[in-house]
Amino acid sequence: MTITYLEAIREAQEKALRDDERVYIYGQDIGTLGGAFKATKNLAKEFPGRVLDAPISEDAMVGSAIGAAIEGMRPIIEMQFADFSMVAINQIVNQAATLYWRTQVACPITIRLPSGGNPGSGPFHSQCLESLYSHFPGLVVMTPATVEDAYTMLLEAVEIDDPVIFCEHKYLYNRLKCEVLPETGLPCDTARIARFGRDVTIVAYSAMVHEALAAADQLHKEDIEVEVVDLRCVKPFDLKTVLSSVARTARLLCVGESWPWGGVNSEVIASVVTHGFHLLDAPPQRINSKDTPVPFHPSLWGVHKPSSQVIAAAVRRLCDW
Amino acid sequence: MLDTLKQPKRGVVSPVSREQYVDAFNWMLLARTVEEKLASLWRAGKISGGVYLGKGQEAISAALGIMLKSGDIFGPLIRDQAGRLAFGESLIDVFRVHFGSRTSLSRGRDGNVHRGNPRGGYHAMISHLGSLISVVAGALVARRFQGDTTAIGATTIGDGGTSTGAFHEAINMAAVEKLPLVVVVVNNQYAYSTPNSRQFACSDLVERATGYGVEGHSLDGTDLQECLEVLGQATQRARSGHGPQMVVGDCLRLTGHGEHDDASYMDKTLSQTRLGRDCLKIAENYLQERHWADHVLLEDWRKNAKEQVENAVADAQHEPLADPAMETWCPYATKRIASAVLVR
Ligand SMILES: Cc1ncc(C[n+]2csc(CCOP(=O)(O)OP(=O)(O)O)c2C)c(N)n1
Numbered sequence: 007m008t009i010t011y012l013e014a015i016r017e018a019q020e021k022a023l024r025d026d027e028r029v030y031i032y033g034q035d036i037g038t039l040g041g042a043f044k045a046t047k048n049l050a051k052e053f054p055g056r057v058l059d060a061p062i063s064e065d066a067m068v069g070s071a072i073g074a075a076i077e078g079m080r081p082i083i084e085m086q087f088a089d090f091s092m093v094a095i096n097q098i099v100n101q102a103a104t105l106y107w108r109t110q111v112a113c114p115i116t117i118r119l120p121s122g123g124n125p126g127s128g129p130f131h132s133q134c135l136e137s138l139y140s141h142f143p144g145l146v147v148m149t150p151a152t153v154e155d156a157y158t159m160l161l162e163a164v165e166i167d168d169p170v171i172f173c174e175h176k177y178l179y180n181r182l183k184c185e186v187l188p189e190t191g192l193p194c195d196t197a198r199i200a201r202f203g204r205d206v207t208i209v210a211y212s213a214m215v216h217e218a219l220a221a222a223d224q225l226h227k228e229d230i231e232v233e234v235v236d237l238r239c240v241k242p243f244d245l246k247t248v249l250s251s252v253a254r255t256a257r258l259l260c261v262g263e264s265w266p267w268g269g270v271n272s273e274v275i276a277s278v279v280t281h282g283f284h285l286l287d288a289p290p291q292r293i294n295s296k297d298t299p300v301p302f303h304p305s306l307w308g309v310h311k312p313s314s315q316v317i318a319a320a321v322r323r324l325c326d327w
Numbered sequence: 328m329l330d331t332l333k334q335p336k337r338g339v340v341s342p343v344s345r346e347q348y349v350d351a352f353n354w355m356l357l358a359r360t361v362e363e364k365l366a367s368l369w370r371a372g373k374i375s376g377g378v379y380l381g382k383g384q385e386a387i388s389a390a391l392g393i394m395l396k397s398g399d400i401f402g403p404l405i406r407d408q409a410g411r412l413a414f415g416e417s418l419i420d421v422f423r424v425h426f427g428s429r430t431s432l433s434r435g436r437d438g439n440v441h442r443g444n445p446r447g448g449y450h451a452m453i454s455h456l457g458s459l460i461s462v463v464a465g466a467l468v469a470r471r472f473q474g475d476t477t478a479i480g481a482t483t484i485g486d487g488g489t490s491t492g493a494f495h496e497a498i499n500m501a502a503v504e505k506l507p508l509v510v511v512v513v514n515n516q517y518a519y520s521t522p523n524s525r526q527f528a529c530s531d532l533v534e535r536a537t538g539y540g541v542e543g544h545s546l547d548g549t550d551l552q553e554c555l556e557v558l559g560q561a562t563q564r565a566r567s568g569h570g571p572q573m574v575v576g577d578c579l580r581l582t583g584h585g586e587h588d589d590a591s592y593m594d595k596t597l598s599q600t601r602l603g604r605d606c607l608k609i610a611e612n613y614l615q616e617r618h619w620a621d622h623v624l625l626e627d628w629r630k631n632a633k634e635q636v637e638n639a640v641a642d643a644q645h646e647p648l649a650d651p652a653m654e655t656w657c658p659y660a661t662k663r664i665a666s667a668v669l670v671r
């Protein structure tokens with residue numbers, strides 16, 4: 007039996023609901039319908055009263071989760087699309103993210119953001135907001151790239167005491183499969199070497215890990231060995247693993263699907279330059295989505311975000327430096 | 328429909344006892360005394376940041392505070408000193424936060440009205456108006472999951488705060504979930520310098536209750552007797568399963584928006600109207616009329632309040648202030664993540 011990335015998210019929520027009575031899920035159309043993407047399929051039936059349809063009120067959804075967390079619950083909030091979490095940004099960054107710091111009371115809420123585009127999704131159903139949320143102190147921002155991580159990291163998100171922004175990638179929902187779900191995974195703040203190589207380090211996360219791996223396959227035929235580091239969690243991120251990879255390759259390319267200005271890529275590069283300038287043989291490079299809204303038409307959309315071809319070309323340039 | 332909602336059903340209201348009235352009055356008096364002290368400390372430059380006072384709103388706030396029981400949830404806002412004290416806030420905590428003491432509830436990380444003890448059901452507001460209502464609602468959702476059928480939650484908001492999207496989302500959600508939530512709208516006629524006429528176009532904010540499908544109540548915020556009656560009833564309705572209650576109390580802000588503000592923009596004629604009456608004076612008169620207290624007793628209470636406040640200030644002033652060297656500079660609660668961040 008194979009399990010998809012999307013099913014892993016459902017399975018993780020089922021396990022969390024089963025194992026921990028403090029867990030409940032709140033979001034639009036997640037009850038009878040099972041969610042716009044079916045990430046909560048049948049859960050309302052299995053756990054009566056614990057998988058609740060919300061009004062279209064993202065601010066109140068998150069605000070209420072914060073109040074419930076203060077009282078000892080572990081709410082999971084499903085945003086219908088990551089894009090709509092912007093309506094709740096005040097509750098997320100000002101209320102949830104500051105609560106522990108202000109009051110010494112933890113805020114263990116998990117906010118699931120169905121992120122990234124599919125062909126035809128357009129500017130308001132495609133956003134990748136991990137860079138934006140990473141800017142704010144107090145949030146943990148997870149970006150799983152594999153079915154296994156989608157499962158274990160979501161369980162970890164529910165477990166940890168801080169507010170977690172869980173960026174699950176819609177493009178991966180049904181495209182990624184695994185055979186069995188693992189019992190445990192790496193802690194979220196530990197990066198994973200997704201492929202070993204000696205020539206160039208690519209740091210990526212979420213769907214971009216797969217573009218990077220595809221580029222690495224291509225480059226291998228050209229005798230360029232790329233090491234791919236999957237950050238898994240972008241805030242905080244595992245600088246140690248990144249630095250030790252750069253120590254081996256001396257070349258760094260960061261790939262992320264969010265917009266370029268002040269994002270995860272820039273932060274990784276700034277940290278590597280600050281702490282490992284001596285390790286570098288070439289200026290670190292980055293590839294983001296283009297600095298425009300996400301376009302609707304598949305032909306435009308396909309070029310808007312980083313692709314394996316663009317990544318491969320950037321790696322060749324880095325090697326020629 | 329609207330009229331029956333607006334008018335508290337006086338027939339079923341239990342009469343306000345002397346004990347309750349005196350209790351509320353003393354919280355009002357203590358709050359006024361605290362705030363006069365805060366204002367003078369602010370003028371003397373002893374407080375960093377702003378000072379925001381609830382002068383003229385003590386009756387509403389105190390009445391709400393004493394209707395809440397231990398185990399209830401309270402989300403006070405900027406002008407709720409009286410309600411905070413009645414809900415159980417200790418005097419020294421008021422001054423610690425204003426001074427920025429290391430021992431304060433927020434350890435100097437946030438100041439003045441941004442204080443609370445959320446695990447004790449006493450929420451710490453952030454500045455963003457309207458955003459606390461859904462938090463209190465969520466606390467009640469948790470209580471329902473946990474099988475607590477007796478607790479209620481209460482929170483306050485100003486006339487200006489009712490214009491936020493957060494206010495709308497939270498009350499609508501609380502109504503859908505039929506939560507035992509009391510939302511007290513204190514219409515003090517101004518939001519900073521903005522009068523009601525530039526804030527909303529309905530004739531009375533309580534009309535909104537009908538639209539949300541919640542019970543609405545109106546009260547004269549200058550009259551402690553009415554505050555106690557109406558808030559007693561609203562909290563009782565919430566407690567007995569009638570869902571969210573919206574209470575709109577009218578009064579006038581008898582002070583600037585903050586101590587930095589001379590309020591020169593306010594319509595001077597308003598202070599000559601019923602709204603402009605000082606609820607504390609009205610309550611003193613009422614106590615004397617009913618022979619519930621005389622001059623001597625009132626003077627005794629005033630002296631007692633002053634003493635408590637002076638002692639709290641003296642104690643708080645002896646405490647160490649926030650110190651950057653002792654700050655963790657880490658916002659995370661999860662130990663593993665906090666230590667990973669701190670290593671860097
Ligand atoms: C969302 C938001 N916008 C703006 C402000 C700045 N602000 C602080 S108090 C205030 C006026 C509030 O008026 P009202 O709600 O009537 O309460 P009052 O001060 O009269 O008690 C404003 C505009 C804020 N705190 N929150």
Ligand SMILES: [Mg+2]
Pocket residue numbers: 485486487513514515516517518519
């Ligand atoms: Mg006002």
